[in-house]
Amino acid sequence: MQIEFTATYDVDQVLTFSLPxxxxxxxxxxIGPALSEILQAHDYPPVIRLLLSxxxxxxxxxxxxxxxxxxxLTIQAQSTSGVVELLVCDFLDSRVRGYVQFRDDAILQQDRLPDLARLFGDGRLVVTFDMAASKERYQGLVELRGASMTQVVxxxxxxxxxxxxxxxxAINLDGDEPAAAGMLLQYLPDGEEGRTRLDTLDSDFGWSCIAQLARTTDDRDDALLEEPGLRSALRRLFPDEDTVMVHETTVLQKGCRCSLEHYxxxxxxxxxxxxxxxxxxxGVILVDCAFCARQFAIQD
Ligand SMILES: [Zn+2]
Structure with a gap:
């Protein structure tokens, strides 16, 4: 008897882990289906699809x-001089959403991301952490320079x-099922998980550790996009680590707060x-949700 195992392709998930x-x-x-849903709400040209993904x-x-x-968490890229006027994405309670406002331009039709200066002019990226419990807000600002949003961040x-x-x-928007994948590694010697502010770390060891991990990038895009399971992707990403501790998997959704009740x-x-x-x-108030490209008619 032959038993065939079909590995499912993990999408719309985040897997947390540590390298102790x-x-x-x-x-x-x-992200896969959630990404499709967000992209489909608008008729975006290829470059905007790449950028938003x-x-x-x-x-x-x-x-x-x-x-x-x-x-x-909200990231917002804004410019007055560029082809892209506004990019907003946010994440709340495992729900992600985003949209882009742009001016029509031939450059948006190419199949690769042009240098960000061509898209944003002299734009800035604002990263905002709004902490519900403490009601504190942390904001950081960085110039939109380089070849990708990844470089900016x-x-x-x-x-x-x-x-x-x-x-x-790593992004793959070819074919019917777009996918965007990524990895974030942070040197956190105090073992802090979740978001708490750290005092400035002055650790050469940490930076060198991270630099070393950043260099081992041979087939990282393939591992992130092609490996069916996120756990098996980890095995491929860190073959030299003795211990990779897997913590938890969170299921993601495309999420928006827009509803008649909300407005x-x-x-x-x-x-x-x-x-x-x-x-x-x-006598009707019309409200647009730019994230979903939906309009709500509210009878006052
Ligand atoms: Zn919405």
Whole structure:
């Protein structure tokens, strides 16, 4: 008798792990159906699809640094001089969403991401951690320079967080089932998991450890995208580690807060006069959700 095992392809998941010998905490993430849903809400040209996919997987990796239900991560790229005017992605409670606002331009039709200066001009990326429990907000800002969002966010970690970090992403939008995958490794000698602020780490050991892990990148894109299971991807990513401790798997969704109830409650905070000004001639307030490209008609 022959038994065939079909490995399922893990998507819309984040897997957290650690490399105890190196004091490194990590996570790998892969988004598939959630990514499709986000991309399909808009008619994006190829370059915008690539850009948004990369931003979404980065948002997922960074957002999952926040412990569940305790806060939101938002990344926002803004420019007044570039082809891309606005890119917003956020992550809350294992739900990710994002959209891009752009001007039509021939450069957006190519099949590779052009240098970010061509897309954003002199734009900036703002990274915001809103912590629900403490009501604190941490914000970091980095210039949109380089060949990819991944490079920009690596720079953010060096400048703003000062935590030795490896960030890697791999995108495949060919075919019917787009996938975006990524890995985030951080040197955290105090063993902190979840998001708590660390005092500035002044550790040459940490930086050299991380630099060494960043160099072993031979077939990392393939491992991230092609390996069916995220656990088996880990085996391929760290063949030289004696111990890779797998922690937990979190299932992701494309998530948005837009609903009639949500907008109703927002509008109820405005005065009657203000609401009257928002109404159209039929007495209806139309509210757009840019993330989902949906419009809600609210009868006041
Ligand atoms: Zn929405």
């Amino acid at each position: 010998d190196k004091s490194v905490r990590g996570r790998i993430a892969r 990369e931003a979404l997987v980065i948002t997922t990796l960074m957002g999952s640094l926040i412990q569940k239900s305790s806060g939101q 690596r720079q953010y970690f060096i400048q703003s967080e000062q935590i030795p970090t490896v960030l890697q992403t 109703d409650s927002i509008l109820s905070r405005f005065s009657k006069e203000d609401r009257r000004e928002m109404q159209n001639e039929d």
